[in-house]
Amino acid sequence: MKRSIRRGERAESVIEAAIRVSGVASIVLVLLIFVFVLREGLPLFREYSFVKFLTERGWQPTLSPPTGPWFGLLPNLWGSFLVTAGAVVLAVPLAVGAAVCLAEVAPRGLRDLLKPSIELLATVPSVAIGFVGAAAINPLVKDLFNLDTGKSALAGSIMLAFMAIPTIVTISDDALSAVPKTFRDGSLALGATKWQGISRVVFPAAGPGIIAAIMLGIGRAIGETMVVIMVTGNAGVLPDKGLWHAFTHSVRTITGTIGAEALEVGYGDAHYRALFMLGVVLFLITFALNFVADLALNRRGRRALQ
């Protein structure tokens, strides 16, 4: 009897240690990746000035000296920002609305049909989505807004929104469904309408979960490579005629540049280093996004409890 208890304790401590190790390992892994990317990227500044990397308006890595090469961060950063921001604006209202509908409004039968279908969308490979975008969305965008070409940040945003929506919907729906039934009952008992209950009680209670869902959606959008390569046209331009003009014209994203060029680049040369520096910037962006989301989550979570 005694012995079996002791054995159980020992097993428990082993399991605890294993969990701790895997937790630490994931942090170490992320750090190692960052250090590696940084180590490959930093030597760029021995041959190319850091200030030029930050201020150069063009990305033309094979341009011969004395004019080039140009390794400009700005057009890449701008493209990533524009496409992702557009995707968020398009996806968040739709996805959160759909989640509220699924969790609170839709009858059981409809919900059972819709939720798996939406989740199925998340499994479509991005190359396939890219093909759809290049063959269908590009001409549609072109005709709809009377553009010269459909290859644009807008088309990229639409496709990325399409990819982020399933993630945001399912996780938001889970968060909303996890709100205890007593919350709804309580608000109804106080004489609130169903809509008042949803908007003032259930939705705020699920807030941290919904924010997490949105962050995951943004994460998918900003890291997506294949789709943006195929539908945005990859022209490294900075805006000079206003936001809408930029949005309806071609852009080049960080991921697009890395994805299109990394496989063909000469190992160890300045172009190779520059691509790794773009990787560093992408890493810092996703890190900052997660950090901010975490802060928001913690604060919201604590306030909801009080």
Add this chain to the structure above:
Amino acid sequence: MRAKSIRFLAVAATAAVVLAGCSSPKQDGGAGAGEKQTLIVKGSDTMVQLAQAWAEEFMKKHPDIMVTVTGGGSNTGIAALMNNGTDICNSSRAIKEEELASAKQKGIDVQEFVVAQDALSVVVHPDNPISELTLAQLKDIYTGKITNWSAVGGPDQRIVLNSRETSSGTYVFFQEHVLGKGVPFADNTMLQPATSQIVQTVAQDKGGIGYVGLGYVTDKVKSLRLKKDDASPAVEGTVENVLNGSYPLARPLYEYTAGAPSGVARQWLDWVRGPEGQEIVKRLDFVPIK
């Protein structure tokens, strides 16, 4: 104890594998007749993929020959040829007079073989009434000096620029032959990941223009006739015109040997320039030599 013995076993196993790996070619060598002959092919980055594809097929046909292909650029290849560092030199440009002269001083008789050609078609939307451009106009279009088709005699329609990605050999070729070395593309040039994407985009956009390998022109786009300058005739991009040298956006791709090729090098050059080698040339988006 146990851990130690396992570690020992692992080391022993690794050692055994390594030793076996080392010794087997030696045994083959010892057998004499089975010794592998080697051929080193070095030079032009534009031709690396082509040469690798050749090497793969060639080695399938001749299992007794080992072909090693490396890039580094045409300059590297020619330098290696002079220093006896390669059997075959790939070059996307003709050897220069001074290089030939210095080779002669060293007593090397450089032999030239045209093994394939690189040629680009300039394509536009089929509805575009423009049917020919000079190279100067093409340059102005791609550097952003001309932004509307009306400037070259076409309709009032903004030009949508399409190019291949910077990593593509055709991008570099186009930049050097149309824009000039060190001249940047207009920043609104869209860089497409594949030739098929250029064709698709140009087919969709009325103002679109793009350049693709000769073999990639489909009936969804219109291929333009090109003029070297205002005085010269407009030439259609066909294999014949590439071969007779009248098409301006083409260049031969060379292989050089030090002295008349013999043995394996001879076999290689004959095969590369023969029907099988030229089939691979077509497959990789280059133009065959005949």
